Amino acid sequence: MMSWKRKTSSGEEEKVVVPRGHVPMLLAGGDDGGDHHGERVLVPVRLLSDPSVAALLDMAAQRYGYGQPxxxxxxxxxxxxxxxxxxxxxxxK
Structure with missing residues (x-):
């Protein structure tokens, strides 16, 4: 399993374990996409090949590039x- 850090409401970092078979993502919405904004979600890997999800990933690549830190x-x-x-x-299904 992979460890993922997120900020708590007090600004401290909290370690979260990402379950096997999931990808952590940050939904940047209409903001600048910085690491401190948006909702954090875990997405099952099997959904990444869906055309609608793939389209969102293409949008992410166009906006932020492939080398996102x-x-x-x-x-x-x-x-x-x-x-x-x-x-x-x-x-x-």
């Missing part, structure tokens, strides 16, 4: 991202 940032708000993941989960 730290957690993978995705330029998407949390509500839209959940809809995309729900659709991807439904298409797997």
């Amino acid at each position: 730290g957690v993978l940032r995705v330029p998407c708000d949390a509500g839209h991202f959940r809809q995309v993941l729900d659709g991807a989960m439904h298409s797997l």
